[in-house]
Amino acid sequence: xxxxxxxxxxxxxxxxxxxxxxxxxxxxxxxxxxxxxxxxxxxxxxxxxxxxxxxxxxxxxxxxxxxxxxxxxxxxxxxxxxxxxxxxxxxxxxxxxxxxxxxxxxxxxxxxxxxxxxxxxxxxxxxxxxxxxxxxxxxxxxxxxxxxxxxxxxxxxxxxxxxxxxxxxxxxxxxxxxxxxxxxxxxxxxxxxxxxxxxxxxxxxxxxxxxxxxxxxxxxxxxxxxxxxxxxxxxxxxxxxxxxxxxxxxxxxxxxxxxxxxxxxxxxxxxxxxxxxxxxxxxxxxxxxxxxxxxxxxxxxxxxxxxxxxxxxxxxxxxxxxxxxxxxxxxxxxxxxxxxxxxxxxxxxxxxxxxxxxxxxxxxxxxxxxxxxxxxxxxxxxxxxxxxxxxxxxxxxxxxxxxxxxxxxxxxxxxxxxxxxxxxxxxxxxxxxxxxxxxxxxxxxxxxxxxxxxxxxxxxxxxxxxxxxxxxxxxxxxxxxxxxxxxxxxxxxxxxxxxxxxxxxxxxxxxxxxx
Numbered sequence: 054x055x056x057x058x059x060x061x062x063x064x065x066x067x068x069x070x071x072x073x074x075x076x077x078x079x080x081x082x083x084x085x086x087x088x089x090x091x092x093x094x095x096x097x098x099x100x101x102x103x104x105x106x107x108x109x110x111x112x113x114x115x116x117x118x119x120x121x122x123x124x125x126x127x128x129x130x131x132x133x134x135x136x137x138x139x140x141x142x143x144x145x146x147x148x149x150x151x152x153x154x155x156x157x158x159x160x161x162x163x164x165x166x167x168x169x170x171x172x173x174x175x176x177x178x179x180x181x182x183x184x185x186x187x188x189x190x191x192x193x194x195x196x197x198x199x200x201x202x203x204x205x206x207x208x209x210x211x212x213x214x215x216x217x218x219x220x221x222x223x224x225x226x227x228x229x230x231x232x233x234x235x236x237x238x239x240x241x242x243x244x245x246x247x248x249x250x251x252x253x254x255x256x257x258x259x260x261x262x263x264x265x266x267x268x269x270x271x272x273x274x275x276x277x278x279x280x281x282x283x284x285x286x287x288x289x290x291x292x293x294x295x296x297x298x299x300x301x302x303x304x305x306x307x308x309x310x311x312x313x314x315x316x317x318x319x320x321x322x323x324x325x326x327x328x329x330x331x332x333x334x335x336x337x338x339x340x341x342x343x344x345x346x347x348x349x350x351x352x353x354x355x356x357x358x359x360x361x362x363x364x365x366x367x368x369x370x371x372x373x374x375x376x377x378x379x380x381x382x383x384x385x386x387x388x389x390x391x392x393x394x395x396x397x398x399x400x401x402x403x404x405x406x407x408x409x410x411x412x413x414x415x416x417x418x419x420x421x422x423x424x425x426x427x428x429x430x431x432x433x434x435x436x437x438x439x440x441x442x443x444x445x446x447x448x449x450x451x452x453x454x455x456x457x458x459x460x461x462x463x464x465x466x467x468x469x470x471x472x473x474x475x476x477x478x479x480x481x482x483x484x485x486x487x488x489x490x491x492x493x494x495x496x497x498x499x500x501x502x503x504x505x506x507x508x509x510x511x512x513x514x515x516x517x518x519x520x521x522x523x524x525x526x527x528x529x530x531x532x533x534x535x536x537x538x539x540x541x542x543x544x545x546x547x548x549x550x551x552x553x554x555x556x557x558x559x560x561x562x563x564x565x566x567x568x
Contacts, residue, residue: 057311057312057313058277058312058313058315059279059298059302059313059314060095060252060254060279060314061095061278061279061295061298061299061315061316062094062095062096062098062125062254063094063098063281063282063283063295064098064282064292065089065282065283065286065295066086066099066100066115067098067099067127067567068098068280068282068567068568069283069287069292070100071287071288071566071567072286073528074332074333074528074529074530075332075334075530076332076529076552077331077332079107079110079114081331082100082111082114083114083115084327086099086115086119087118087119088324089122089283089324090119090120090121090122091317092317093314093315093316093320095315096122096123096124096125096149096278097115097122097124097125098125098126098127098280099111099112099115099116099124099125100112100115100126100127101126101127101565102127102128102134102138102140102141102142103129103133103134103137103138109137109140109141112126112138112141112142113141113142113144116142116143116144116145117144117145119145120146122147123145123148123149124145124148124149125142125148125149125150125191126138126141126142126151127151127152128150128152128153128179128183129154130153130175130176130178130179131179132178132182135150135152135183138150138151138183138186139183139185139186139187142186142187148186148187148189149187149189149191150183150189150191151193151221152179152180152183152190152191152192152193153193153194153195153223153568154172154175154179154195155172155194155195156172156196156204156208157195157196157201158200159196160195169204169207173211176192176208176212176215177211177212177214177215178215179192180211180212180215180216181215181216183216184215184216188216188218190216190217190218190219191217191219191220191221191254192209192212192217192219193221193254193256193568194208194209194220194221194222194223195223195568196223196225196226197221197222197223197224197225197237198222198223198224198225198228198233198234199226199228202237202241205222205241206244206245209241209245210246210247213245213246213247213250213251218251218252219251219252219253219278220241220245220251220252220253220254221253221254221280222237222241222254222255222256222271223255223257223568224255224258224264224267227258227259227260227261227263227264227289227290229257229263229267230263230267231263231267231269232270234255234267234271235270235271235274238253238255238275238276239274239275241253252278253275253276253277254277254278254279255267255268255271255272255279255280255293256292256568257280257293258287258288258289258290258291258292259285259287259290260289260290262290264285264291264292264293264294265293265294265298267293269298269301269309272298272302272309272312279295279298281293281298282294283295283296284325284328284329284336284340284343285297285340286328286332286334294341295316296325296341299314299316299318299321300321300369300374303318303369303373304368318373318374318375319372319374319375320375321342321375322343322371322374322375322376323375323398323399325343326399327399327401327431330434330532332530333531333532333545333548334530335519342374343374343376348371348376383419384419385416392411392415395430396411396430396434399427399430411433411434415430418515422536428508429508432508432517443547443548443551443552443554443555444468444469444551444554445466445467445468445490445547445551445554446467446547447464447465447466447490447543448466448467449465450464450465450486450489450543452482452486452539453482454481454482454485460479460480460481460482460484460485461476461477461478462477462479462482462485462489463475463476464476464477464486464489464493466490466493466494466547468493468494473493475489475490475492475493476489477489477492483503486539486546487542487546490543490547494547494550496522496553497524498522498550498553499522499523500520501523502519502520502521503518503519503520504519505517505518508534515535515536515541516537516538516541517541518533518538518541518542518545519531520532520542520546520549522553529552529553530549531545531547531549531550531552532544532545532548533545533546533547533548
């Protein structure tokens with residue numbers, strides 16, 4: 054099947070979430086899923102239904118919530134996997150089951166302990182079972198780029214006969230190059246019986262920094278679905294960055310035969326910022342399309358050129374991806390309606406208690422800070438949505454520090470709804486706060502990284518703190534914001550401990566990981 058539209062299959066909520074520290078709870082996933090639908094993605098891979106009860110509930114909730122976007126669940130070829138995915142998608146308006154099995158001799162020998170004929174039998178049975186739940190079935194040949202090409206023809210042929218509509222050719226370990234990938238896609242399209250009736254998809258990892266290049270090469274070879282993530286997050290070095298593929302097609306229609314997507318590009322930047330605020334991982338400044346420096350011009354000759362004609366050094370505009378200027382958006386006299394409308398413009402749809410907490414925090418901040426910027430609102434929402442979730446909630450803290458005093462902190466937490474206090478000393482006020490929190494939560498986590506930055510300019514700017522902690526090989530990231538950097542630090546640490554507590558309950562170490 055070949056047409057002039059590239060389908061965007063977003064796997065931020067599945068493959069992207071598998072990156073260390075990128076776990077999201079149900080409410081966060083729903084918030085991001087609604088924004089992805091607003092962005093215009095064609096398919097959202099909502100999770101791996103059999104991986105855990107949390108994944109099952111996430112897929113189910115997203116399937117029920119979305120109106121236009123197809124919702125997919127990943128599943129291995131085992132009967133239990135397919136059945137679990139089908140149950141999670143029962144109320145989806147446009148359900149898709151995405152089933153996979155490895156096809157490279159490396160995986161067959163060392164992981165599956167199966168022969169080629171056994172894999173063919175698995176593919177046939179799994180796709181037929183999946184078709185019992187939905188007509189929209191996608192099949193992936195895990196580690197396809199290290200598989201024998203003629204064997205791939207057999208595997209994909211089996212999947213097509215069983216009823217698969219989409220065939221995914223993943224570069225699971227980020228091993229291939231653009232020329233190799235182009236030739237593989239072209240070979241499959243030329244030699245697979247029935248190739249004209251299916252959509253070829255690609256799923257690239259970025260281990261060699263080639264995910265986007267490989268994806269674009271596959272598009273030129275005839276692939277019509279790109280599996281990607283917002284900000285390129287994902288296992289190891291990440292996945293194909295959605296925003297880079299979309300804007301490459303939009304900016305260079307001459308190089309891609311006019312191919313385009315249904316993405317509303319003005320929602321790209323708000324989606325990027327939303328994801329960053331949810332997972333607490335900032336976008337690197339020099340990241341293409343959505344990085345802080347993507348439209349910055351410091352060199353004098355560049356500044357002069359842009360001022361005369363932006364096209365001299367800008368191949369796209371900030372407005373084309375929905376990047377707003379850092380302008381004042383609200384003040385202390387703004388009411389609930391104006392606050393809600395501005396959040397909606399930024400991609401946040403808060404309801405009930407989440408909205409009330411965010412509005413109260415906005416009002417509190419407006420009393421302390423003269424100018425409220427978009428970045429301030431992002432931090433407010435990130436803190437407010439997670440404030441009431443988790444076993445531990447920061448209520449109060451008091452610190453004493455200075456050149457003539459030993460730093461100490463008294464911290465009050467709600468622990469499972471019960472107020473508890475602890476006092477601790479440290480090398481500094483932040484260290485003392487963290488030690489008091491550790492005592493109250495009985496956490497055994499190790500602090501790996503502590504980062505502080507000002508969210509906006511000015512002496513009254515909020516400080517944003519990001520902490521990375523680890524326990525039993527699990528790594529999570531917490532974040533907090535406040536005009537008092539010590540309070541922001543306490544919020545970030547409690548947020549991280551809550552995420553670690555949730556993550557441990559969510560998935561066992563042996564849970565399946567996917568393509």
